[in-house]
Amino acid sequence: MSDPYVKTQTENAITIIEFFHPAHNSLPGDILAQLAQAITDAGNDDATKVIILKSGGERTFCAGASFKELIAIDDEKTGEVFFSGFANVINAMRKCPKFILGRVQGKTVGGGVGVAAATDYCFATKFASIKLSELNIGIGPFVVGPAVERKLGLTGMSQIAINANEFYTPEWAKNNGLFAEVYESTEAMDVAVQKFAENLCTYNPDAMTEMKKMFWTGCEDWDSLLFERAKISGRLVLSKFTKETLKRFK
Incomplete structure (x- = not known):
């Protein structure tokens, strides 16, 4: 079984950042920290003009925490430190x-x-079903x-968050943004991603940076917001309900 890793490779202005974990590409704290650093x-x-973010293996894109x-x-x-790992990765992506x-490539x-x-901008295969299982x-x-929520809107996000047992199809994810x-x-998919990235490399990098700022307008408070959210998760993970449920998963 391969060891977990985060590796970066740059060729012709395209940087590929790849993460891997043998447990269905789940993300422990050390891998999250390496991922945030690699993105930064x-x-x-x-x-680097364009970044491609991918995971290793053929089946699961990422099993989450x-x-x-x-x-x-x-x-x-x-708990707070653990959940802040995801906050750091998302904020690194936002500020990049x-x-x-x-x-x-697969379920996430x-x-x-x-x-x-x-x-x-996200490419997927027909195997890339999505699920927000946290409520479980x-x-x-x-x-x-x-x-x-920024991608799916509040309706789409709340739908998959409440229906925590259900995998939603890649078509649903595409239709909802x-x-x-x-x-x-x-x-x-790989042919398309490569072609798309090569095309982006022909554009003005300053224009792309300005566009990125525009797309993420209104998210400037995420440095504090996501850490406040991490505190909520850190508190709930200690609840009797969650402790009992996790025991069953053991």
Whole structure:
């Protein structure tokens, strides 16, 4: 079984940031921290014009928070720090002056939906169903909620947040604004992502930076908002309900 990693590769002004975890690309704290740093570094790199964010493996794009770490949380501060990991990644994506293209090859759950939603333009395959499962374990999509709501609108976000058992189809995600395109295969998607990124590299980088600022207008308070949300999750994860539920998942 491969070890978890975050790796970055830049070629012809396109930087690919790839994360991987053997547990369905779930995101423990150390991987979240590396991911946030990689996004920040690529944003500051003059050699980078466009970023592609992807995960390793063929099946799941991202299973969200690490269950192992969730189960281990035993005080509010630890919980807050854990959930702040997703806040840091989303804020790094928001502040990054380069367009971030998402490449979603398969199912994505919880925090993974937040990561996909924080990309600026997202490609997916027909296998890329989405689910916000947090309510199932007694918490809610508090930290990723603003990013998901920004793409799906309040109606779409609340629908998938309340219906926490259900996977929603990639077509539903496309129709509601999360995915720009849905492809029949990963191969077809990869060809399209590469072509799209190469085309973006021919545009004025300053214009793209200004556009990115425009697209994220109204999110300037997320530095504090997402951490306030992390506190809510950190508190709820210690509730009797959540502790009992997590025991069953063990």
